[in-house]
Amino acid sequence: VVVGAGFGGIAAVRALRRAPVEVILVDRQNYHLFSPLLYQVAAALLDPSAIAQPVRALLRRIRNARMWMAEVTHVDLERKVLSTRQGEIEYDYLLLAAGSVTNYFGNQSAAELALPLKGLPDALAVRNRILTNFEQARWTDDTVERRRLLTVAIVGGGPTGVEFAGSLSELVRNVLRKDFPGMDLGEVRVLLLEAGDSLLTAFAPRLRRAAEGALRRKGVEIRYRALVQQVAPESLELASGERMAVGAVVWTAGVRAPQLGAGLGLPVDRAGAVQVEPTLQLPGHPEVFVVGDMAALEQDGRRLPMLAPVAQQEARRAARNIVALEGGRPPQPFRYFDKGIMAAIGRNSGLAQVGPFGLSGFIGWAGWLFVHLLLIVSLRNRLFVFLGWTWDYLFLDRPVRLILRASQKARPEKFHHDGGDVEH
């Protein structure tokens, strides 16, 4: 049984396709999400369907795999049973790849009022909120209130925060400016609040400075050492005591492993991730593997980052180890091969870092576009993402700027798809 249809789960199912095993994939959504482009849905650049792929479509040609849509609530390691809201599933081997959830670092007000940016429902909520605020600002004669509505605070200067800030600023400057004739761009603020001293700490200092420069040129206001203390419905307060009136708080400050890991009663690290053996096995339970954001593993003295390539490579190693165990051979330890990291900061500006080499500016951006197009799972989504990007690039237009939400009339109770978050 594989839990989670993210990068790890899908890689594991694929790696097991020719193995003499029956695979059950469990996820609470019916789609696999290409999460690196999630912020582009929030910025009204892409349709949700361009970055989501029905899991059942991915499994069609994998004969030994089936999908069961369910939300996993508990793992009984002794009985080897997975409990879900829909029923129980027995397993011989278990591969946990449930990813991560938004981390509010214990900030209750943020958990209640800030908008996370982790799943598709979150991205649509962010899009709806920001577009609605612009519409509402149109009705306001009060300058202070209008400025508040037109202020978006993005909390966290990691890749998601930086990429979203760049893309949002372009949505405002290139698209919404033409939608709202007479709007004073000086009243719009895109704030990027970073608690530390620098953005994108995973990148080399030169690339960080390039990112900072690109964001500032796009009109993003960057604040360092800006730790958010309290989020209120119409404002937020920093640890320094400074208050700012805001129309939306988008929380990209961090992620943590889901409760499921801690619920196993096993050692977890600060982010709630499960300490695993170098073979990705759960200590004391060789039939249980944990990969991706849920797994805490060190390599060369450093915690492996929460990245899609780590999850995919771990999942493939875990799959091979399951096959090895079945064949009576010993499992092998995991070794991460780092292909580099990338980030895009709106049009014509991106970063790429491969080992000691770094690219920035237009070349970094072109590389980012190319690599991400290649990484998208299906031909159809590759085509639709490419069309979306081309449209935006050529016409400075984002036709997906809809304020839209599925009606909730008489929804069945048993499945929960509201909010990408498990914790609030």
Next chain:
Amino acid sequence: VVVGAGFGGIAAVRALRRAPVEVILVDRQNYHLFSPLLYQVAAALLDPSAIAQPVRALLRRIRNARMWMAEVTHVDLERKVLSTRQGEIEYDYLLLAAGSVTNYFGNQSAAELALPLKGLPDALAVRNRILTNFEQARWTDDTVERRRLLTVAIVGGGPTGVEFAGSLSELVRNVLRKDFPGMDLGEVRVLLLEAGDSLLTAFAPRLRRAAEGALRRKGVEIRYRALVQQVAPESLELASGERMAVGAVVWTAGVRAPQLGAGLGLPVDRAGAVQVEPTLQLPGHPEVFVVGDMAALEQDGRRLPMLAPVAQQEARRAARNIVALEGGRPPQPFRYFDKGIMAAIGRNSGLAQVGPFGLSGFIGWAGWLFVHLLLIVSLRNRLFVFLGWTWDYLFLDRPVRLILRASQKARPEKFHHDGGDVEH
């Protein structure tokens, strides 16, 4: 002031683009919906953004028009003021084109539990519900319960009901069958419940029979004289006393004008539409025009149908009449020019009726495709609809089959976008 950004409202704004007037367009959504293809969103064939166009994008090149997003609550005819949830707007001329809402014909249980198919939020709710039911059926060992989950009852044999039934049946037979290996197609039922004796009463008898045949070949179960009496959470009851267990009830039985019309305190017809002069003016209020589904107007002894071309032609006439009044000339009566009606029943089967001529089968379908592609407002949406159709036709695949809903965390209160319905 123009109320409603549907076919009528947009046609009016365009017709007034060179007139010496200032136009304010009011709508509670920020997009114009190409509603004839709405059922294809519910059937997971098209993305919402393929049939929705941001109103502000449509108004960009119309210099004398502005958009104010708001939900209209009341019209004060004496003071010439429009009240909305967001504030008041004064008008010199008012053009009401607010369309229609789902008509439950006083059936309270249907209003509470049936899923309408009128706006995009409705279509997404239908899509989510049906896909969720299929996932849930996967978990059920009880045959009776599984059959219930796999039964969809579509109420109403008009164009929406017929077109949705055809498209839904194809979703099940061509796409979901491959998604759910081992699923017994015999357990899936698509029911079309029509209270009268025939489907598509606007079409000639020969075409109606063609539609019926096409639906039956696609596996749709048609029931005539099946008046729905009561809708319960897991079943429905017909006037005949027959009960059927259902997983979803999709209500396409009729539409009625919104409360707004009746709220004016003026004569309305059975469907709540406002009786207007032949010039589309409100009796006693020559500065107020009513067009589209909201207006009740007879021509040659018959009530004009609630169709997009009627709304568009009426809106253009109303716009010209406003210009005439401003120039001191008398307004002209409206005359509808009927270009014909069409319907599509899934792949390779469609109907078209132009005056005495009728087409059915493949040629009717090809004509339907062609005409609808031409009618779509923007180049981008035309391209995306065409791509969606092509994908479905060639690969028998609908990649938009996502169970997805925007998160509702901390949503602002003032705007309401839940459900296309005003009444529940």
